[in-house]
Amino acid sequence: MTEVFPVQPGIGDKAPDFDLPRDGGGRVSLADFAARPLVIYFYPKDDTTACTTESISFTALSGEFGKAGVALLGVSPDTVKSHDKFVKKHALSIPLAADEEKTMAIAYGVWREKSMYGRTYMGVVRSTFLIGSDGRIARIWDKVKVAGHAEAVLAAAKEL
Known part of the structure; x- marks a missing residue:
């Protein structure tokens, strides 16, 4: 039986709430x-x-996001320990949330069926959400291609 997950929220919808452990300790x-x-x-x-x-691309532009008054958060199903190693190894400056139970990925509709080499499996579809200061989703990038993505998100964030 296929699992049924919530539909991805849309532009203008209230951003789903979350509370997760993060790199470096804390929540x-x-x-x-x-x-x-x-x-x-x-x-x-x-x-x-x-x-x-x-x-690394988001870290490189974190100062520009900061000047625009925009915060950054990375999320994956990895553990806090994995995030800590990742941050240290690549000198990342962005907080990383550990969504081990996939509750946030499911709420944002990014935990979906994927396929590679003819095999299907559940996983995180690389996606980005820009949330306005009103707590509503202003922009969504789904099935992101990494090249130039952080720059495109920064341009959109500056338009808010």
Whole structure:
């Protein structure tokens, strides 16, 4: 029997709430970013080629996002321990949430069926959400291609 998950929220919808452990200890929640825009990027796995490139790209532009008043958050199903190693190895400056139970990925509709080499499996579809200071989703990038993505998100964030 196929599992049924919530439909991905749309533009204008209230961003689904979350409260997850994060790299470096502690927790991170949607409330931590109240009244300021937030970029949430979901990625499949720490320290893989595309995920590393994406996280390094967002880190490189984190100062520009900060100047625009926009916070950044990366999310994957990896453990806090994995995130800590990933952050240290690549000098990442973005908080990373550990969504081991996939509750946030399911709520945002990015935990979906994928296929590779003829095999189907469940996994995180690389996606990014731009949430406005009103807590509503302003923009969604689904099935993200990493090259130029962080720059495109920054341009959109500056338009808020």
